[in-house]
Amino acid sequence: MPLTLYDKLWNEHLVQTDDTNESLIYIDRHYLHEVTSPQAFEGLRHKNLKPWRLDANIATPDHNVPTDRGNEFDAASIKDEVAKIQVVELDKNCNSFGIHQFDITSNKQGIVHVMGPELGYTLPGMTIVCGDSHTSTHGAFGCLAMGIGTSEVEHVLATQCLKITKLKNMQVNFNGVPQRGVTSKDIVLHLIKLIGTAGGTGHAIEFSGSYISSLSMESRMTICNMAIEAGAKVGLIEVDSTTLDYVKHHSNLSDSMFNQASEYWMTLKSDLDANFDKTINIDVSEIKPQITWGTSPEMTIDFDANIPTQEDVDEASHENLLLAKTYMGLDDSKTLQDLRFDRVFIGSCTNSRIEDLRDAASVINGKQVSEDITEAIVVPGSGMVKAQAEAEGLDKIFINAGFLWRDPGCSMCLGMNPDQLQPYERCASTSNRNFEGRQGNLGRTHLMSPLMAALTAINGKIIDPLS
Amino acid sequence: MTNPIITGIVATFDRDNIDTDQIIPTEYLKSIKKFGFGDFLFDGWRYLDEGRLDMVSDERSKNHEFILNKEPYTNSEILLTRDNFGCGSSREHAVWALRDFGFKAVIASSFGDIFYNNCFKNSVLPIILSKDKINHLFEICSSSPTNFEIDLMKKNIKFDGESSYSFDVKESLLDRIVNNLDDVDITLKHKNHIKAFEQTRRTQRPWLFDYSN
């Protein structure tokens, strides 16, 4: 029987399946961070258990670390007492259980989903889990990767397995060549607009087609990262020569081991006539830059389209529309271009890789951040990205234009560290969630690509990238 | 064994896509404990001031329009909502907050996948019904405070006296709620099986075990 990539990964890791359809899946890689792990370690202690396989685990603090750390900063320097406890707790837990951590002082520390692949901990064909929904990012390497809850973090630590039910298969084919100024972020936002935030629920989405094959690993990660915003906890892309090139460059496997593995990795594709429960075809050449107007990632429109009114949606959605418009302060604005922005955030596990920073820097052209913008920050996803960007002189471009150049972390993607919006501030953000309060109490988030965010910083408002 | 009948007042949230950031805002994820999140449930809607982990509910400024601040809904045990409840972040704190507030069941037309799984680890039963049935239940609850009775064994929801809707849920998942089972204990019964699987994997895919940090 022809199999999908997801089926193949599932079969490869299936330890056992019971008669109720729940299965035990073996986990190859487990990433941990400070926020969703403390209660799991506590559970282990309570049961007097040790981690099953230490070398499968990699930890780093990312969610609540400040991003203006500079030199000589350690966990004890964190001012927010509650956040400090969590970072210190991760140090303690990793030390006492023997888990490898890139701690807050490490020059490799970063957002776990940015750091893992670039250090070669993410390898094709792995099962990867983390107590974080954006674990779907690693699906870009042909991995079965998904976010889990804290009870499951404990379960994986204790048993090296996850107890789950098999998902259905969904395929999204992206073909064509995108217009200038359109990035993978726009493509994935367009998909979410089309199928909604529950469109992929219960499914693993495989992204395929000529557009996907043409993408770098960085852009592929941006797309898989946001599979969860389309409701799918798993996003997948088949392994090809782009994948292998990246892995060769980033992992420290010996040549012979790499060659042996590559033979297997190249089989990680859906069979030609594999059956998908749902298939969607999208021509990317028609997609314009996408920006969210509301409080859910599906509330997305073309950058130059009108913000929807009650007439544009069915009656059942009137209430949702009204709530979102009120929250976002969109009473009289007809288009996104009518809005004035207060802040710009370039970062997060969606868009803080080197390619994203190059994209953003490329449109600055010696111009200055608009006087209307209170603060524009660029937060590289990891220590490695930061060093690379500095080697390329990107930091200078940002700093000279008036952006703040920060240290790695989740930063303003979520209101958990000092980088937060003030009430009613409007932010152009390259992150992944525009939920109410996500970037700070009563803050207003518009999701977009790094390129559009940089342009918004320069102009104080949204403009046509081709003008 | 948990009481297999849940009877309680139904709080209604007439809204799609309620994400886990709304159920419990990020600020409270700084706690390293597994309990004590009930006061922060739906914090952004429930209070007028901005909350912090060290704040006491009674001393905060409440939004009296919000359903969970109104009697008798302060004692709700069942939540009725619409589509895609619990989407977004994987934070199990969302379920801990619902549980700590006193919710024992959530009825919706669909749930975020990760949230759905997290519920069963914490004795909160997520129930999926068709949109038509959800509409009907909303109508029933619209005029005055309403009680539902949920029978975990018979897998049905009784409303309006004798009428009921049955629902579907995997036995093994339900079993965890009814018998308070712990997944780690169950899985470790298969320890030898996992070890054997791992050993084969070590031979067949050696690069996964040949990694120096």
Ligand code: SF4
């Ligand atoms: S950058 Fe944002 S979405 Fe990504 S892991 Fe951090 S908080 Fe989560």
